[in-house]
Amino acid sequence: MARCATLLVVLALACGPVTATSVIDDAQRALVRARASDADRYAAYEATLADLYLAKAREEQGHARYSDARALATDALRYAQVAASKASEKRSSQALGRSAAVQQP
Amino acid sequence: MKRALLASSCVVLACASGPDVRKRADAVAADVRSARELKAETCAPRELATAEANLRFARLALDQGDARRANAHLSTAEPAAREAEAKSRDCGKTVVAAKAPDPVRAALTVSTTDSDGDGVPDVDDLCPDVPGSAERRGCPLLTDRDLDGVADDIDRCPDLPGPKENFGCPWPDRDGDRVADKDDRCPDEPGSVENHGCPRRTALIVVRRDRIELKQQIHFQPNRAVILSDSYDVLRQVAQAIKDVPGAIRIEGHTDNVGKRSENLKLSQSRAEAVREYLVREGVEARQLVAVGFGPKRPIASNSTKAGRTLNRRVEFRMEEKK
Numbered sequence: 001m002a003r004c005a006t007l008l009v010v011l012a013l014a015c016g017p018v019t020a021t022s023v024i025d026d027a028q029r030a031l032v033r034a035r036a037s038d039a040d041r042y043a044a045y046e047a048t049l050a051d052l053y054l055a056k057a058r059e060e061q062g063h064a065r066y067s068d069a070r071a072l073a074t075d076a077l078r079y080a081q082v083a084a085s086k087a088s089e090k091r092s093s094q095a096l097g098r099s100a101a102v103q104q105p
Numbered sequence: 106m107k108r109a110l111l112a113s114s115c116v117v118l119a120c121a122s123g124p125d126v127r128k129r130a131d132a133v134a135a136d137v138r139s140a141r142e143l144k145a146e147t148c149a150p151r152e153l154a155t156a157e158a159n160l161r162f163a164r165l166a167l168d169q170g171d172a173r174r175a176n177a178h179l180s181t182a183e184p185a186a187r188e189a190e191a192k193s194r195d196c197g198k199t200v201v202a203a204k205a206p207d208p209v210r211a212a213l214t215v216s217t218t219d220s221d222g223d224g225v226p227d228v229d230d231l232c233p234d235v236p237g238s239a240e241r242r243g244c245p246l247l248t249d250r251d252l253d254g255v256a257d258d259i260d261r262c263p264d265l266p267g268p269k270e271n272f273g274c275p276w277p278d279r280d281g282d283r284v285a286d287k288d289d290r291c292p293d294e295p296g297s298v299e300n301h302g303c304p305r306r307t308a309l310i311v312v313r314r315d316r317i318e319l320k321q322q323i324h325f326q327p328n329r330a331v332i333l334s335d336s337y338d339v340l341r342q343v344a345q346a347i348k349d350v351p352g353a354i355r356i357e358g359h360t361d362n363v364g365k366r367s368e369n370l371k372l373s374q375s376r377a378e379a380v381r382e383y384l385v386r387e388g389v390e391a392r393q394l395v396a397v398g399f400g401p402k403r404p405i406a407s408n409s410t411k412a413g414r415t416l417n418r419r420v421e422f423r424m425e426e427k428k
Contacts, residue, residue: 045150052158056165068165 020057020066023073027054030080039083042090046083050076126172129179130163136186145189148196152189156182309339312346317354317422319343323380330375332383340380343422344387347394353425355395356380361414362401374398380420395425 031050039047053076061069137156145153159182166175218227223236223243230243237244248257253266253273260273267274276285282295282302289302296303311318323340324333332340347354358377360369377396385391406413 045146045154048151048154049158052154052162056158056162065169068169 020061020069020073023070023077024054024057024061027057027073027077027080030077030084034080034084034087037084037087038091039080039087042087043083046079046086050079050083053079123167123170123172126163126167126175126179129183130160130167130175133160133163133179133182133186136183136190140186140189140193143190143193144196145193149189149192152185152192156186156189158182159185308342310342310346312350315424317343317346317424319420319422322418323420325376325379328372330372330379332379337383340383341387344384344389347384347389347422350424353393353395355397355423355425356384357403357421357423358396358398359403359405359417359419359421360401361417362404362408363414366400370398370400370402372398373400376420 027050031047031054034043034047034050053072057069057072057076060066060072133156137153137160140149140153140156159178163175163178163182166172166178219225219230220227220233221230221236221243223230223238225237225239225243227233230237232242232244235244249255249260250257250263251260251266251273253260253268255267255269255273257263260267262272262274265273265275267276276287278285278289279292280289280295280302282289282297284296284298284302286292289296291301291303294302294304297305309320311320319339321336321339323336325331326333356377358373358375358380360373362369374396375398377398381391381394381396384394401408401417404413404417405419406416408414408417
């Protein structure tokens with residue numbers, strides 16, 4: 001019984017780094033995608049926040065503060081996603097505007 | 106003793122610095138708020154984001170009991186917040202200047218920017234990043250050689266008319282039937298528009314309740330159980346029909362009465378089996394098919410005429426009755 005409890009505690013503790021790493025990886029990927037859609041130009045606020053939060057999440061993970069790392073990485077992920085969608089929206093609306101302008105004599 | 110004193114004074118200082126850092130954080134938070142109110146998210150997005158993020162990091166460090174680190178973050182957040190505020194204030198001014206009641210002054214303020222340097226100020230320039238004449242409102246003169254409505258500079262096929270969805274290129278049409286591959290259900294076989302680009306196929310079989318009736322007989326090499334290629338179409342249709350039928354099918358081979366009876370029996374059996382094999386190759390389940398050779402036992406016409414004998418040499422498909 002005691003062994004089982006110990007094992008459960010160990011497993012529960014071991015989940016921290018795993019989940020934090022996974023969210024950090026997701027945030028990293030989302031940020032790369034956002035950058036690819038020119039988020040630095042079209043959604044600078046969100047892209048900067050995502051970048052800073054991701055860096056801080058990595059730092060917190062390095063200090064083994066996994067719950068803080070995960071919370072920051074989650075926010076980084078959210079901001080990166082918002083940045084990506086905002087950037088692609090702005091780009092497409094700009095492109096539409098430009099083609100409309102070009103068609104006008 | 107001295108060491109103990111030093112350590113305790115350090116602890117006291119560290120404890121005392123906590124509330125001070127919190128006060129400093131509150132001050133930075135106020136700066137961030139005011140920058141935000143001035144629309145810093147649009148005017149100074151990077152500065153605002155830096156300030157906000159570092160403020161959050163400072164608070165996090167405080168919660169972790171690390172006042173030194175919190176202070177370091179606030180040292181980054183503080184100037185960023187101020188810069189955001191300052192930039193936003195300027196940014197706001199430009200907007201106000203553009204909306205000022207004095208039209209001459211407003212026009213002068215705005216006309217200072219001309220990103221593409223074409224002499225048309227950005228505010229009047231429909232193409233602010235591409236130089237163009239004032240007559241065309243700052244847009245370049247664009248040609249459209251293929252007259253497809255997609256200007257040549259963005260037309261990937263400037264000499265071939267094509268829709269703008271395909272960047273000015275015509276949709277590919279491999280079989281040349283004038284039905285674009287994207288709409289063509291048979292992109293490698295020419296067909297009509299009405300038939301979605303597929304050729305019209307006449308039905309070579311009729312599926313009855315008890316049998317599959319063939320409109321064209323299956324042809325074999327003389328005296329051999331080798332199916333001729335002109336029968337492949339009909340067999341393919343038979344295969345499709347059998348796949349749609351749940352029950353078993355009996356493939357019956359029949360011959361005329363020319364030659365030895367035993368040989369005819371053997372030939373009809375082999376031909377029925379050849380048909381069965383073909384259908385299995387076409388995807389019909391083998392257990393659904395039974396091949397039976399009847400030889401000359403079941404004629405449907407007189408064997409005394411050539412036409413009658415031709416009719417008697419045949420393959421039939423019968424639905425097996427459920428037991």
